[in-house]
Structure formats: structure tokens, C-alpha cells
Amino acid sequence: MVRKTGTLLPALLIIIHTCTGANSLAEQHNPDMARAHWIWTSPSPTAIGEWECYTRKTFDLTGKVTSAVVLITADFQWPAGVVFVGDYVPLVEPANFTVSVLGSRAYFEHDAACPPALGRRLYKLVPAKPDGELTLLHDAGTGLVAAPCVSWDGSTVYFSMVKAADKFFHVYAIGADGSDLIQLTHGPYHDYEPAQLPDGRIIFCSTRLGSRDEYHGNFASAIFAMNDDGSNITPLTYHIVADHEPKVTAHGGIAFVRCDNFFERAKVETRIHHIRPDGTGGMAVLGPDRSAIGFDRTFAAERNSAWLRQNGFGSVAPLADGRIAAICQNGLVASGLFDSGTSRFEKAPVGFVPFDVSPLPDGRVFCTGPGRSWIGLIDWKTGKTAKILSLDKIHSAVFLGSQPRPPVLASQLPAGAQNRRPQTGLLLCQSVFDTKQTNADLSSIKAVRIVQGKPFTLRSAMHRFDHIGVEGIELGTVPLAPDGSFYVEVPADTALSIQAIDAEGRSVINETTWIYVRPGEHVSCIGCHNRRASAPRSSTMPMAARFAPVKLLGRGTPHRFRANNGGNGCALNLQYDRFREAAAITLFPVTAKSDGSLNRSADIVQLSEQLQSADVLERTSAAQTLALLRDRSSIPTLAKALEDASPQVRASAALALSACGNRSAVRPLLETLDDRNVFAAQAANIALENMTAHSVGFNPFMGRSNAGKWQEYLARNDWEAIESRLIRMLSSRDAVVQLSCARALGHVGSEDAKAALREFLAQNPNASLRVMMAAIRSLGHLRDAQAIPMLTTIFRNNMTKDPGKAPDLHELGWLQRPVYLTATAAEALGRIGSGDAVQPLIESAPDLLDFWKYTFWCGDHSWLMGCQSSPIHYRILEAIDRSQPGNIDPIVPSILKSIPIDTDRALLHETDSYENLVARVLARSSLYRQVIETCLAVLGDTDAEPAGNLEEAVTASAPAISVGPHDPQSRAAQIISIVCLDRTYARRLWDIFNRYRAMGPSRPRSWVCFYTARLLGRLSDDESIDSLVAALRDDAKEASFGYEDPPNVFVYKALTPFYRAAAAGALGRINSPRAIGTLMEALTDYDNAVSVRNAAANALLNLSEHVDADRLDAIAQTYPEVSTRRTLLQIRQRATLSKASPSP
Incomplete structure (x- = not known):
């Protein structure tokens, strides 16, 4: 289609635009703009050879408006051409979720893997002027087109398209004359937003990472590069959330929008990022530059620093002078000169917020006007805006014509494949x-x-x-x-x-x-x-x-945890530590030791043995885990590890002693000050400083001449003198001093320290929360029996205490104080460990509030409060696990109800540490088998012998406001997958697994099959292999249910969770070579969901000693998804490492 555009323009149009609505996004993020009144005028053909164009308007807060008329003379330089998208298609919920910035194409959050602005048709206007020739380049019909860009020579237009009836966006190329439409990418991935690099390669965004973003669980997008024929696709970025809109800068780099989330929803915002064409040199170019975050020590809570959907960017436009323009909540802005060393940005002198912008070679900017009804030119220096074309539902205008090719930047990566x-x-x-x-x-x-x-x-x-x-x-x-x-x-x-x-x-x-x-x-x-x-x-x-x-x-067996903050912030507050411990994955194993023991003491024995293993990586991991457990019984083993041949083991052991040491650790730490490795020596110095709240200025990085200062200090000050000094300093008004002294007393204190700590807690009930927690913990470390009544009182007075109304956003920790006082008192009582100390916890457990009350007070969003463990319940279980309590049967129902549900958090192929604590504690109860039998009965096992009084406990689900709670069968399957440690139940479990597999698709079917498959893997029962293999081989593959229509946050129509992924994971844990053939088939069949193929790869990694590593390595070289490819490459790496003996 070709038509002249002059007839499309009205003779004269006066538009009065008023931003209204007290809750509008504009007013929320830019009150001045929200109260402004603008007058816009369109081009008028009444002035021969002249065009009346937009210019910046001035306004005051009373609404008074002034305007100016700018005349464009006949020699005005109109661009050679413009390509743009027509027939705008909005992104709408529930299939998409995008929070726009001031109605523009920029966003605070963009969940769907697609460009943020879509349409049906691709046009060009040549020249780019009001009377230019308008040509339809491509009509997608009921499909979608988006994000055009033009090659440097102006001959080719690259763009994103999903054809009618197709299910994925792909990158296409078409001649600037509308000829030779070519599809460049293929496969079950969204590929979109292309741009050409100076060397001719094409960069684009893609979901080929094969992993899910941390916020809403959608497929993550990263930037990839390929040859101009679609071959040799390789990743440039590996961001685990989303990278969008890559554009090439005047210097030859790449600027793009990075979704800068962190720990799920601790922070949700976007920024403009920059990399070299090889992915190196990553840096933020435009983004929030926060000042100091406010922090209240009494509550250990942060002030609101606009973490959630308050900072958004989009529509990246690299300017000809090297600056990078974009739209944000401040309007149209540009960075400082790229290498100027300044973080200041410049706001464009225009009186409106464009829908989108793109650069011209001469420094001007194309823009789409608000409402997507016109495209025009912006002169950045003057703010004058010249309209080019008026047409409804248009956007994404880009320059069409030849333009200077930026320099080709040499790769900084090492040579080689x-x-x-x-x-x-x-x-x-x-x-x-x-x-x-x-x-x-x-x-x-x-x-x-x-x-x-x-x-x-x-x-x-x-x-x-x-x-x-x-x-x-x-x-x-x-x-x-x-x-x-x-x-x-x-x-x-x-x-x-x-x-x-x-x-x-x-x-x-x-x-x-x-x-x-x-x-x-x-x-x-x-x-x-x-x-x-x-x-x-x-x-x-x-x-x-x-x-x-x-x-x-x-390497080795590092500590792992759920990095899944249900609140906001975590730069300074307690959320990070909470999830590191109460949401751990690798603590508290459920495999009994040779003597049948399954408790904290057995853990310390196992870790102490690991600390003496032949594998240096395992020794290091053991020291790091002991540092987290902070158990005084590990001191002798850690002290011995200070003599290890590996400097990393020695440094890790010294840091562990800093966390758990007492007076007996001082002598070996003093000797480590002379360690030939400066990091081991410095770690020893840190430990000594922590245990004495004193510094001698030791500095091994500049020589060890001052190493003797510690010996001199300890020679002049015996432990009585050191303790007396710490007790005096505990009364300081400085919270930092109080904290260091309270901790030190817990390491080296005697009876006097115990009394001083008790007095401090009694006299300072409103002290800093971290100081209070340190003092309480120290009483536990010192095993102060006289503190049991005080600690019990702290526990009971705070365990149901309503913290009231939050002084600031509750998600930043403003309601958490009573929760952490209760939890820390439970921790201390558990460390004391006597029956008198732990029994009050058991007696009080039935009176605790629902666990999600505590998680909400800790900062979790109301939608998520049922999906993470409570610190109070965690510390109670830990105390029981550490001690030898009496009858715990009365609290079994409350323990079962304290288990978070999985419907709105990450799914694991293993149970986490809170769940393992539950299993270990329940294994001591006489109700252990009754709990399992009751779960089996709920799941339809006719041979089960349920306990009627436990049915409510094994089926009650915590809330999940958005996704819904578990149904009774799914909850019972979750409970049994956690508490069952007995392989004799395997046959009955795979009977349930097979029975539910045979049912039609439903949410309960998916959940029950997922949990039972996971449990069969943990029980490692060989007879379960046939059922698990059948699920992978015979059950419907996820793609067979179809793919969702884009744009969409979903890809598969199949119901989640994908239990066949759990079956693959279980086969890996059983570790039988019988499963290798089926796992290989699952790995290479792309009708299996990404998660199923990834689980198969990880299962093969577990079976690495039995598989053909060369074959898997060959598959890895061309495997399209990064996450699974990396796992396959690990198999080769593991095979190589297994041939080399470990060295210190």
C-alpha cells in the first residue's frame, strides 16, 4: 500500500490536554506534570512552505499556559525516511502485566517476554515529512509486529513478529522496499527486539536462557547475538530477570533496559544498562541513584526508599554524540557523555512525555506523541517538536536511511570456543x-x-x-x-x-x-x-x-537457601539473615548417621569429619557451614583446622571461630596471626577482635611486625580484666559499642558476664533490636541456666504481642521486633538445651499464632505470608532438634500446620531446611507413623490406618491470596513428602503416584504427582524407577497440551507444577544407570517443557560416572538453552575433575 500523507492531516487542530485523577500514575510520580495544562497545535498547511510545530510550553501550578509558534522554513531538513508500526495492540491483563511510566512505552515492570509496544502492520514514510510517501511494508494480519530497526546501509529492516496462529515471537528481516521477508530465528522461544551491530551481527532479546525470572516466575530474557543469517546464536548477557530493547550506541556499545529486581521483590525497578558487544564492561547508565537509606535501630527496619515500582525506564535512544536518551518518571532524559565520569542526566526541554523515542544520525530524535496518534521530530537543544504524521495507533518510529556505522569494538574475551x-x-x-x-x-x-x-x-x-x-x-x-x-x-x-x-x-x-x-x-x-x-x-x-x-x-557443598524476600528492601534490615537461615536448603540433612542419630549433635560430628576429609573443597565447605551453625562444640575441630594445608580452609576455620569461638580458641588464633597466608592471618585477627571487642591495629597486608601486639595486649589484660572492661562498655549509649560488647561477652564471658547481660536486658527493654538479640544470644551461648526464667518471659510476652500500626511500610520490617525477640529467646533457650529451657517452648507452641501472622510482621506481603517459614517456629524446632525434650506429641498438629505451602514460591526437587527440621523432630514423636498413615488415607490408600485427630492437621493449608491455598489432597501429599523418611512406604507411594497419573489433568493431580515423585527420589527406592520412567516416557508431554497465544506471560497450557520434572529429578537422586536411556530421551525431546529437560540434565549430572560424557558434551555444544547447556558442560567438567587428585 502506498499513499500520500498530506490528506491525512487536519488543517488545524487545537488539543487541550489535562492530566487529572488524584491516583493517576502521572500525579503519583510527577505531581507538577499531573497539574499542568498543555496546548498542542498540529501542522497547518495554510502557510505555504511553512509548518507550525510543537514547542515547549511553560506553565505554572495554577494552570496558566503560555505557548509559542515556531515556523519551519522550506529548507528544514526532514529525515530521509522513517519506519514505524501501525495498528497498536495493547498489552492487557491477565495475560500480561506491565506497569507503564506516565503512559509511555517505558515501564517499572514488564512481565511478558515481548516488546512493550505491539501492532499489526509495518510501514515506511519516505521522506519522513508530512507529504512523504506512506508504504505498507508488511501486514501481519491477526499476528503481531514490533520493534523495527534498520541496517546501517538502510537496505534492510529487522523486526519482531509472531505470525497469525504462531505461538512465539521471532526475528525477521525484510528489504526496505518490502521484498524478501526472511525469518531469522526459530524454535519454542520468544526472540524479539533486534538491532544490528557494527560488525553486521544481529543482537536481540530471547528467552533462550531457559530459566525463570525471580519475581513472577516468567521466562527470563537476555541479550543474544547471531550472524545476519540467523546462525551462531550466542548469549551476551545472562541476567536472571530480563534485559530488553538493546540498541547500539555511537561508540559501538550496547545500551538496553535491565529489569533490576533483586531477591524476588526486595526491589522491582528498571534502569538503562550498557555493555560492550562481547558482554563485558557492564554498567548502569541511567537509573536511581539513591542516597543513604534510612534505618531505625530500635526496629532494625529500613525507611521506604522507593524499592517497588518507583523507578522505571524504557525506549532506549542512543544519541549521535554518545549520550543515551530514554523515558523515565522524570520524562525524556539523557545520560551525561558516556565517558564524562558524571552521573548527572539532562532532561529534554519538551513539555510533554512522548510514548517512545528513537535517535536520528543528526542528533535529533523521532518521537511518538502521547496517545500514539502522531509521530514527529524533537530537537534536543531547543525542545522544538515538528510533527511528521498524524495517524491513529502508530508508534516505534525509527530512522530509515544510511547512517554512520559505529566502530567495531574488539572482543575482550579470551580467545577460543x-x-x-x-x-x-x-x-x-x-x-x-x-x-x-x-x-x-x-x-x-x-x-x-x-x-x-x-x-x-x-x-x-x-x-x-x-x-x-x-x-x-x-x-x-x-x-x-x-x-x-x-x-x-x-x-x-x-x-x-x-x-x-x-x-x-x-x-x-x-x-x-x-x-x-x-x-x-x-x-x-x-x-x-x-x-x-x-x-x-x-x-x-x-x-x-x-x-x-x-x-x-x-565448589564443594556450599550453603544454599531460598533467596525469596516476600517484603521490600533488605539492604540494611534483617530479611537477608532471616532467609539465609530460616529459609535454608542445605542445613539439617535427613539421612540418619550410622548410629541412627538425626539431630544437631550428629550434624556437628558429620561436619567435623568432613573438615578432616581428603577433599579440600569439602573441608572448606564444612568450615563455612560450621560458621553458620555457630555451635561451641565445633571449636576443637575448627582449631585443628587452623593447621590445614589449604590456606582457604585455614581462613574459613578462623572466620568460623570468630562466630563460635570461646577462650579456648584464642591460643590457636594467636598462632595463626603468623600464618604465611595474609587472609588466614587477617581472619584470625577478626576473630580475636570479635571475642574481645578490641583492636590492636594488626595488618598482615603490610607486614607482620605488629603481630606481637595481640600477645602484649593479652599479657597485660587477663580474662577477668577483659570481661570487666566489656561489662563497663555494655552500658555505653552507643548502640555499636553495645552490640560488640554483648557479642564478645557471649564468647569469653563468665558468671559476671551472664549477670551483666541479664541486667542489661532487664534495664534496657527498648534497646536497639540487634543489640537485644545479641545479648539474648550470648546468654544462650554461655548456657546461663539462671537466664531461663527471663528468656521464657521474653518469649511469652512477645509471642502473641500485636506490634500495632507500622510507622512506615510494614514490608521493610517495622512490625518485626516482637517476632525476633520471641525467636531469639527460643534460640537461646535451645542453646542452653536443658529440659527446663526447652520445655517452656514445647508448652507454649500450641498457643502461638498462625505462622503467617509472624511472617507478615517480618515484612512479607499479605499474598506471600503463607509461603515462607516463621522465625519463631524455626527456632523452636531447632531447639527441640538440639536437645532431648520430653513428650512432643501434643505439638505435632501445630508443627504440621507451621509448614509453608509451595503454591507461591519456588519449587525444589528437594526439601528445604525448615521442612527437614520438621521431619527430624516428628521422627522422635510416637505419632510419626500415624501422620504418614493419615496422609496416605487422604490420598486414597485403602490400606491406610489414619488417626482421625490428625486429618485436619495434615490437610490444613496456609493462605495464598493470589494463587490459592492447597486442596486437602495436595497438602497431604506435601506433608508426607516432608515427614516420610522410611523406605518401606515406597510401594504404597508409587501406587498413589500411578493412580493420580492415570487421572485427567487437574491441579490436585499435578501437585500430588509432583510431591510423591519427589519423595520417591528422596527414599531412593529402586522399585520406584519403573513408575518414574513411565511418567517420563508415556505421560503426555507438556507441549502436547498446546502453547498460549502471545503476548502472554505463560508459554505452556499444561497445568503446573510439571510433575514429570520431579520424576526426572527423582531418577537422578535414585542414581541408577537403568534410567539413563529415558533421561537422554527426555533431554533431547523439545516437546518436553524446559523444566523437564533441565531436570533430566541434572539427573544425568548425578549419574555422571555412568554416562557417556563425550556424547553429552557434543549435545551441549548446540543445545539451545543456556541453563541446560551449562548443566551438560558440568558433566564433562566433573569427569575431568574426577581424574585429578585433589590438591590443597
């Missing part, structure tokens, strides 16, 4: 103390922990909001150098979080942005949460950089 490159990079921080977070206790920061965010592939709920988070994996901890620097080697292409921690391993400041390094890349920063505009200090080399980087690679 992508899958054979080094899989690590380096992180150097100049000083964590260079930070804006001055409300944190900076003097308490002693080390840095690096946490990996590993995305999930399973989706639990068939609901557009499925809050799954990520799996947090602790890669390791490094002591800080005295100048605050650290230098570490970390996994490449992996989401990483930096956590500044105290000497006991608890968080002080948490970095709330995922960072990445590419293979072989060296990434450096000035500080944590530092001022963006600050320049590196012109001082000497950071102390840590004087030595080889410490390897923090998460």
Missing part, C-alpha cells in the same frame, strides 16, 4: 567503606560474602504472579583488608551479589543489584553503594590487590 573459555572472572573493590549507606554500622564490617543467584526453571502456579525468587548459593567469604578492599575470583556469566558482613557472618550492608563478570574479565569498583559520580582515590594500590585473588567459586 565459547564453551572452552575460562569460566571465571575477577572482582576488585577498592573499599567497601566508600559507601552512601552511612546509617549502617560500618565499623562492624569485617568480611565480604559473595552469593550467587541461581534461577529456577520450575513454575509452581498457573498464575501471572508466581513469586519464586532464586536459589542463593554462598560462593565463599573473604576477610577484608584493613583499607576495606577485597579481590576475588568468581564464576563468570553468573548473577552475583556482594554482602558486607560482620565478624559473626551476619549482614551489615547487602548489595541489591545482581552483578556479572564475563570469562576472563576484570571488574573493579570504588565501593559498595558508593556515589556514582565519585572518582577512584588517587592513593596506592588497594591492599587486597597486592596478593592473588581469593577463589570464591562455591
Whole structure:
């Protein structure tokens, strides 16, 4: 279709636009704009050779408007051409969820894997002027087109399209004359938003990562590159949420929108990010630059720092001068010059917010007007806006014509095939103390922990909001150098979080942005949460950089947990520590020791044995786990580990002693000050400082001449003198001093310390929450029997205490104080461990509130409060597990009801630590088998012998407001999958599994099959293999139910959870070679859901000693999904490592 556009324009149009509505997004995010009145005028053909165009309007808050007329002369430079999208198709719920910024194409949140602006037709206008020639390039009919871009020579238009009746967006190319439509990408993935690199390759967004984003469980999108014929598709970014709208900058880099979520919903916002074409050099170009976060010590709660849908960007437009423009809540803005070193941005001098923008080679900007009824030109310098075309439902205008090709930037990656490159990079921080977070206790920061965010592939709920988070994996901890620097080697292409921690391993400041390094890349920063505009200090080399980087690679058996914050924030508050412990995955195993023991004492014995194993990685992991458990009984083994041949083991053992040591640990720590490894020596120094609340200025990074100062200090001050000093300092008004002294007394105190701590708690009921918790814990560590009445009172007075109305947003921790006082009192009573200490907890348990009341008070959103464990219940179970209590039968129902449900959180192929604690505690009860039999009865086992008084307990579900609670059968299946540790039930369980498999699709069927398959895997019963194999081989594959129509947050129509993924995972845990053939078939059949194929790959990883590693390696080289490909490559890596003997 070709038509002249002059007839489309009205002679004169006066539009008066008023932003109204007290709750409108515009008023919420820009009150000045919301109260403004603008007058817009359209081009008028009455002036021959002249056009009246938009210009910036001035206004005051009373609504008075002034306007100006700008005349465009006949020699005005109209662009050579423009390509745009017509017949706008809105993104609507429930299939999509997008929170727009001021009605533009920018967004705070965009859930669907597709461009944020869609249409049906692709047009060009040549020249790009009101009387240019309008041509229809492509009509998608009932399909969708979006996100056009033009090749550098102007001959080809690349765009996103899903054809009518197709189910996935793909990248297409078409000649600028409308000829030669070519589909470049294929497969069951959404590929969209293409752009051409200077070297001719095409970059685009894609769901080929094969993992789900941490917020709503939708498929994550990253940036990929391919040849211009669609071959050689490789990832450039590995972001675990979403990267959108990649555009090439004038310098040859790539700017794009990054969805910058963290720990599920701790933070939900977008920013403009920049990378080199090889993915290196990642940095934020435009985004929120928060000042110091407010923090209240009494509540240990953050002030509201606009974490949730308050900062949004979109419509990336790299300008010709190197700046990057975009739309945000401040309107149309641009970054400072790319290499100027400034974080300031410039607001465009226009009096309206465009729907979208794109750059022209001459520095001007194409825009779509509000309402998507016209496209025009913006002169950035003057703010003058010239309208080009008026037509309803148009958007996404881009320049059509030849333009200067940016320079081709050489790759910074090591040479070689992508899958054979080094899989690590380096992180150097100049000083964590260079930070804006001055409300944190900076003097308490002693080390840095690096946490990996590993995305999930399973989706639990068939609901557009499925809050799954990520799996947090602790890669390791490094002591800080005295100048605050650290230098570490970390996994490449992996989401990483930096956590500044105290000497006991608890968080002080948490970095709330995922960072990445590419293979072989060296990434450096000035500080944590530092001022963006600050320049590196012109001082000497950071102390840590004087030595080889410490390897923090998460090998061995690292600590894992549910990184799934149901609230907001977590930069400074207690949420991070809560999920690290109460939502752990790897603590408290449920495999009994050789003597049948299954409790805390057995855990310490097992970890102590692991600390003496031949595998250096396992020794390191054991020390790090003991640091988390903080159990005094591990001191002798940890002290011995200070002599280990591995410096990383020695450093980890010293840090563990910092968390759990007492006076007996001091002598071996003093000897470690002379360790030849500076990090081990510094870790020992940290431990000594923590146990004495004193510093001697020890600095092994600059020589060890001051190592003797510790011996001198301890020679001058015996333990009585040290304790007396700590007791005096406990009365300080400084909360930081109080905290350090309360902790130190718990390490080295005697009877005097116990009395002082009891008095402090009695006299200071309103002290800082962290100080109160430290003092309570110290009484537990000191096993103060005289403190039992006080601790019991604290527990009972707070366990049902209503915290009242939150002074600020409750999701930031403002209601948590009574919950943490109760939980910490339970922890202390458990550490005392006597019958007198633990019995009050057992007696009080039936009187506790529903567990989700406590999670809500801890900050969890009301939708999510039933899906995470309560700190109070966690500490009670831990206390019972640690001790030898009496009859616990009366509290069995309340224990069962305290188990969170899985419908709105991540699904695991294993049980988590809270669930394992439940199983371990219930195994001691005489009701253990009755609980299992009751669950079996609910699931239809006619041979079951249920206990009628337990049926309500095994079927009662916690609330899940958005996705719904569990039905009775699903809940009973969940309970039995947690508590059953007896393999003799396997036959009855796979009978249930097969019976439910034979039913028609339903939500209960999916959940029951998922839980029973998972349990069969844990029981490792060989007779279950046939049923699990049959589920993979014979049951309907997920794709057979069909795919959803895009745009959509869902891909598969099949009901979740996908139980066949659990069957694959179970086969891996049973670890029988009989399953290899079926798993290989599942891996390579793309009608299986991504999660099923990923589970099959992980099962094969468990079976790596039995599989053909070369064959799997060959499959990995061309496997389309990154998450599964990485697992397959691990098999080769594991095979290689197994041939090499471990070295220290």
C-alpha cells in the first residue's frame, strides 16, 4: 500500500490536554506534570512552505499556559525516511502485566517476554515529512509486529513478529522496499527486539536462557547475538530477570533496559544498562541513584526508599554524540557523555512525555506523541517538536536511511570456543567503606560474602504472579583488608551479589543489584553503594590487590537457601539473615548417621569429619557451614583446622571461630596471626577482635611486625580484666559499642558476664533490636541456666504481642521486633538445651499464632505470608532438634500446620531446611507413623490406618491470596513428602503416584504427582524407577497440551507444577544407570517443557560416572538453552575433575 500523507492531516487542530485523577500514575510520580495544562497545535498547511510545530510550553501550578509558534522554513531538513508500526495492540491483563511510566512505552515492570509496544502492520514514510510517501511494508494480519530497526546501509529492516496462529515471537528481516521477508530465528522461544551491530551481527532479546525470572516466575530474557543469517546464536548477557530493547550506541556499545529486581521483590525497578558487544564492561547508565537509606535501630527496619515500582525506564535512544536518551518518571532524559565520569542526566526541554523515542544520525530524535496518534521530530537543544504524521495507533518510529556505522569494538574475551573459555572472572573493590549507606554500622564490617543467584526453571502456579525468587548459593567469604578492599575470583556469566558482613557472618550492608563478570574479565569498583559520580582515590594500590585473588567459586557443598524476600528492601534490615537461615536448603540433612542419630549433635560430628576429609573443597565447605551453625562444640575441630594445608580452609576455620569461638580458641588464633597466608592471618585477627571487642591495629597486608601486639595486649589484660572492661562498655549509649560488647561477652564471658547481660536486658527493654538479640544470644551461648526464667518471659510476652500500626511500610520490617525477640529467646533457650529451657517452648507452641501472622510482621506481603517459614517456629524446632525434650506429641498438629505451602514460591526437587527440621523432630514423636498413615488415607490408600485427630492437621493449608491455598489432597501429599523418611512406604507411594497419573489433568493431580515423585527420589527406592520412567516416557508431554497465544506471560497450557520434572529429578537422586536411556530421551525431546529437560540434565549430572560424557558434551555444544547447556558442560567438567587428585 502506498499513499500520500498530506490528506491525512487536519488543517488545524487545537488539543487541550489535562492530566487529572488524584491516583493517576502521572500525579503519583510527577505531581507538577499531573497539574499542568498543555496546548498542542498540529501542522497547518495554510502557510505555504511553512509548518507550525510543537514547542515547549511553560506553565505554572495554577494552570496558566503560555505557548509559542515556531515556523519551519522550506529548507528544514526532514529525515530521509522513517519506519514505524501501525495498528497498536495493547498489552492487557491477565495475560500480561506491565506497569507503564506516565503512559509511555517505558515501564517499572514488564512481565511478558515481548516488546512493550505491539501492532499489526509495518510501514515506511519516505521522506519522513508530512507529504512523504506512506508504504505498507508488511501486514501481519491477526499476528503481531514490533520493534523495527534498520541496517546501517538502510537496505534492510529487522523486526519482531509472531505470525497469525504462531505461538512465539521471532526475528525477521525484510528489504526496505518490502521484498524478501526472511525469518531469522526459530524454535519454542520468544526472540524479539533486534538491532544490528557494527560488525553486521544481529543482537536481540530471547528467552533462550531457559530459566525463570525471580519475581513472577516468567521466562527470563537476555541479550543474544547471531550472524545476519540467523546462525551462531550466542548469549551476551545472562541476567536472571530480563534485559530488553538493546540498541547500539555511537561508540559501538550496547545500551538496553535491565529489569533490576533483586531477591524476588526486595526491589522491582528498571534502569538503562550498557555493555560492550562481547558482554563485558557492564554498567548502569541511567537509573536511581539513591542516597543513604534510612534505618531505625530500635526496629532494625529500613525507611521506604522507593524499592517497588518507583523507578522505571524504557525506549532506549542512543544519541549521535554518545549520550543515551530514554523515558523515565522524570520524562525524556539523557545520560551525561558516556565517558564524562558524571552521573548527572539532562532532561529534554519538551513539555510533554512522548510514548517512545528513537535517535536520528543528526542528533535529533523521532518521537511518538502521547496517545500514539502522531509521530514527529524533537530537537534536543531547543525542545522544538515538528510533527511528521498524524495517524491513529502508530508508534516505534525509527530512522530509515544510511547512517554512520559505529566502530567495531574488539572482543575482550579470551580467545577460543565459547564453551572452552575460562569460566571465571575477577572482582576488585577498592573499599567497601566508600559507601552512601552511612546509617549502617560500618565499623562492624569485617568480611565480604559473595552469593550467587541461581534461577529456577520450575513454575509452581498457573498464575501471572508466581513469586519464586532464586536459589542463593554462598560462593565463599573473604576477610577484608584493613583499607576495606577485597579481590576475588568468581564464576563468570553468573548473577552475583556482594554482602558486607560482620565478624559473626551476619549482614551489615547487602548489595541489591545482581552483578556479572564475563570469562576472563576484570571488574573493579570504588565501593559498595558508593556515589556514582565519585572518582577512584588517587592513593596506592588497594591492599587486597597486592596478593592473588581469593577463589570464591562455591565448589564443594556450599550453603544454599531460598533467596525469596516476600517484603521490600533488605539492604540494611534483617530479611537477608532471616532467609539465609530460616529459609535454608542445605542445613539439617535427613539421612540418619550410622548410629541412627538425626539431630544437631550428629550434624556437628558429620561436619567435623568432613573438615578432616581428603577433599579440600569439602573441608572448606564444612568450615563455612560450621560458621553458620555457630555451635561451641565445633571449636576443637575448627582449631585443628587452623593447621590445614589449604590456606582457604585455614581462613574459613578462623572466620568460623570468630562466630563460635570461646577462650579456648584464642591460643590457636594467636598462632595463626603468623600464618604465611595474609587472609588466614587477617581472619584470625577478626576473630580475636570479635571475642574481645578490641583492636590492636594488626595488618598482615603490610607486614607482620605488629603481630606481637595481640600477645602484649593479652599479657597485660587477663580474662577477668577483659570481661570487666566489656561489662563497663555494655552500658555505653552507643548502640555499636553495645552490640560488640554483648557479642564478645557471649564468647569469653563468665558468671559476671551472664549477670551483666541479664541486667542489661532487664534495664534496657527498648534497646536497639540487634543489640537485644545479641545479648539474648550470648546468654544462650554461655548456657546461663539462671537466664531461663527471663528468656521464657521474653518469649511469652512477645509471642502473641500485636506490634500495632507500622510507622512506615510494614514490608521493610517495622512490625518485626516482637517476632525476633520471641525467636531469639527460643534460640537461646535451645542453646542452653536443658529440659527446663526447652520445655517452656514445647508448652507454649500450641498457643502461638498462625505462622503467617509472624511472617507478615517480618515484612512479607499479605499474598506471600503463607509461603515462607516463621522465625519463631524455626527456632523452636531447632531447639527441640538440639536437645532431648520430653513428650512432643501434643505439638505435632501445630508443627504440621507451621509448614509453608509451595503454591507461591519456588519449587525444589528437594526439601528445604525448615521442612527437614520438621521431619527430624516428628521422627522422635510416637505419632510419626500415624501422620504418614493419615496422609496416605487422604490420598486414597485403602490400606491406610489414619488417626482421625490428625486429618485436619495434615490437610490444613496456609493462605495464598493470589494463587490459592492447597486442596486437602495436595497438602497431604506435601506433608508426607516432608515427614516420610522410611523406605518401606515406597510401594504404597508409587501406587498413589500411578493412580493420580492415570487421572485427567487437574491441579490436585499435578501437585500430588509432583510431591510423591519427589519423595520417591528422596527414599531412593529402586522399585520406584519403573513408575518414574513411565511418567517420563508415556505421560503426555507438556507441549502436547498446546502453547498460549502471545503476548502472554505463560508459554505452556499444561497445568503446573510439571510433575514429570520431579520424576526426572527423582531418577537422578535414585542414581541408577537403568534410567539413563529415558533421561537422554527426555533431554533431547523439545516437546518436553524446559523444566523437564533441565531436570533430566541434572539427573544425568548425578549419574555422571555412568554416562557417556563425550556424547553429552557434543549435545551441549548446540543445545539451545543456556541453563541446560551449562548443566551438560558440568558433566564433562566433573569427569575431568574426577581424574585429578585433589590438591590443597
